[in-house]
Amino acid sequence: MNSMDWSILRDFIAVAEAGGLSQAARRLRVSQPTLSRRIAALEAQLKVPLFQRTPRGLLLTDAGENVLAGARRVEEEALAIERRADAAQEGLSGTVRLSVTESIGALWLPKRLAAFHAKYPGVCVEVLVDNRAANLVRREADIAIRLFRPDQPDLIARHVGEMVMGLYGAKDYLAKHGTPTTVMQLKSHFLVGFDENMGTRNKAVQRLERCFSPEKIVHRSSSFIGQLTATQAGIGLGVHDCVLADADATLTRVLPEDFDHRMEVWLVTHADMRRSGRIRAVYDFLADAIGADHGRLTGKKVVQAA
DSSP states (O other), X not given: OOOOOHHHHHHHHHHHHHTSHHHHHHHHTSOHHHHHHHHHHHHHHHTSOOEEEETXXXXXXXXXXXXXHHHHHHHHHHHHHHHHHHHTOOSSOEEEEEEEOHHIIIIIHHHHHHHHHHHOTTEEEEEEEOSSOOOTTTTSOSEEEESSOOOOTTEEEEEEEEEEEEEEEEHHHHHHHOOOOSGGGGGGSOEEEEOHHHHHHOHHHHHHHTTSOGGGEEEEESOHHHHHHHHHTTSSEEXXXXXXXXXXXXXXXXXXXXXXXXXXXXXXXXXXXXXXXXXXXXXHHHXXXXXXXXXXXXXXXXOSOO
C-alpha cells in the first residue's frame, strides 16, 4: 500500500459527519467534485467501500465505521500537535480565526476591531460568520463568541456579559398599524419571524409566535440581518438584538417588559491556545469590548450610532 495522505482522513471525517458531499465540501471550502475524487481515492487505496450511496445521502459501511474510529484518533493527535506548536510561537503576528453569530460578526464587531488593528497591525482576524457553533477542538476557529455556556472539557470559557433581544417595529409600521400596549394586541399585528427550522428548535421562538395569529406571520428568514432589514422595511414587528435595533432611529422597541430575552455571552477558546500571544491579544480585547458595551448589549443605553 502506498503511504497515506493524512489530510484525506480529514476529508473522510467531514463527509461521514455531514452525511453527504455538498455540506462537507462547504465546510472544507473545496468543490464537491474534488471532495468526491478524494473519497474515491481513499476507498481505492484501502480497497474497501467506505460509504453506501442512498437517496438520503451517504451511509457508512462497517468498514467505514472502523476507519472513522481510527481517523478520529489520528485527527485528535494531529490537532493537539498543531495547537501546541501554535501556542509556542512568539510575537503578535499571524491569523486568528474568530467564530461569531451573524448579527455580532457583520454589524457589531467590525467597528470594534478597528481599534484592535490599530494596536496590532500584524494580526489578521479572520471572522467566521455562522449561526452554528464552530468546533474549536477541531480548530474550525481559535476563539468563539457564544450565546450559551460550552460544556466541552478542553475549552476555556469566560462569561463576559449579556445580550438582550427585544420586540421592535418600524416607526412607519407603528404609525399605520398602531403601537401594541398589551400582548393580546399582537394578534392583530404582522410578524417577521425566524425560519421554520429555527422555530421548531427554539422554545423562546415558539412562545413568541404563539402571541401572533399564524396567518399574520408573513415573513420568515434564517438570516438575523435579513430579519432586521424586513422589520426596517415595515413588513411587521420583529425580535432583534437591542445593540443593533436601538441604534436605528427608524425602529421603536415595543412591550419591553414582556419581551426581554436575555442570553449569556461567553468568550471561548481551547486551553492550548491561551498560550498564543496573538490569540490571547484578541481574546482579551474582545472581553474588554463586550464589557464596555454592556449598556448597548442589554438595551439599557439607547444610542443612534452603533
